[in-house]
Amino acid sequence: MILELQAVGKSYSGRPILDGIDLRLNPGDCVRLVGPSGLGKSTLLEIAAGLTPPDAGRVIRSGTVAMTFQDDALLPWASAADNLLYALAARPSACTRIPDWLAHFELPPGLLPAEMSGGMRRRLSLARAFAAEAAVLLLDEPFAFLDAGWRARVAETIDDAVTGGAAVLFSTHQSEETPRACRRSISIENGRIVAV
């Protein structure tokens, strides 16, 4: 087990968003968190990443975590390559593969986020997460803003990461382009996880 959520609960303004969430990810697991906006998918991912504290329950992580954010969270003044160099500053071995990941996602190294389309920014955010070579990948809407070709390619990249032993939890409101390695789909209903 490299990520486990135990009876996690979270409320906003007295309204429960997550209620007694139990979720366990082992190396090589891939879980798709599906459903429309407002269900608490991003909140669940942020709690899993340790960015948002849960009101109840606990999260156990035993490996490094990388994440993509709904708003991409890119340094606006840094080029594509510099954004990756910044995030991977503590992982020198991962830095050596930055050119490969930029090439994989067809991103010009010198381009600033403001000069990119929404799809390119999402690809840069994904490149950063994959380049981190983390044990757990938490991907918030990885297919958003991408055309069909790129959605398929991102699904393949997720497959490769899972095959390589990473645990992946990703949220999506789209039902197509599910990575082949992803055998489990869940959703959130009334704050609780349900199988899809």
Add this chain to the structure above:
Amino acid sequence: MIAPVLAVLCIALGYGATAVFGTAMVPPPPEILGRLLALVLGGEIAAEGLRTLGRGLAGVAAANLVGIVLGLAAGAWAPAARVFRPLLAALNACPPVVWIALAMVWIGSGGGTPVFAVAAATLPPLFLAVLEGVHAVDPRLAAMSRLYGVPTTTQLRRLVAPTALPFWRAAFAHTAAAAWKVAAVAEFLGSSDGIGASIYWAYRRLEMADLYAWALTIMLLGVAIDAGLARAGGRGAAR
């Protein structure tokens, strides 16, 4: 076209003032300009001007050093912000003459008084600007940095500094413009040299041509510094 017109207008006003107040109070413009030229050629303006500017610069540099360190610390650590923010905000409301008086008591008259007065007067706005700049860091980028384990020094250099820079730059331009004026006042009240002290001695000895020549010098220096800062600010904003 405007500069020659302004020059002619100033000279005309000078003659008018001489006619109204008499040559003892307002020497005629040629006498003032002659004295100004003598001070320039004698090297007094360069020496005293550099002294005053140097003191202003030293004070601002010290304020920057302390203000940036304190601002970053308070921005990163909420308890420090709770202590320093109200304290520095209160000090920000103090007029420079308070610092000049205190410096004269603590340090005595001399070169240290203007430096201390400038540092004390410019520290609060610099600190508050850096603090605001740190607080302006996008929380999503801060969260991303934590998640990826970006080292603190890298976060400071690549995330906090670019965010806080515009806040600091605005405060720096404001304080740099004010610094040499505070230095001149401090010299007037508590120093034996510098432009402020030169004005003081001209006033005490009733050397009116000198007094107006130094006043003109300080005015022209102010215009030059403001123009330089505005130009540098424009270049910085363009970048």
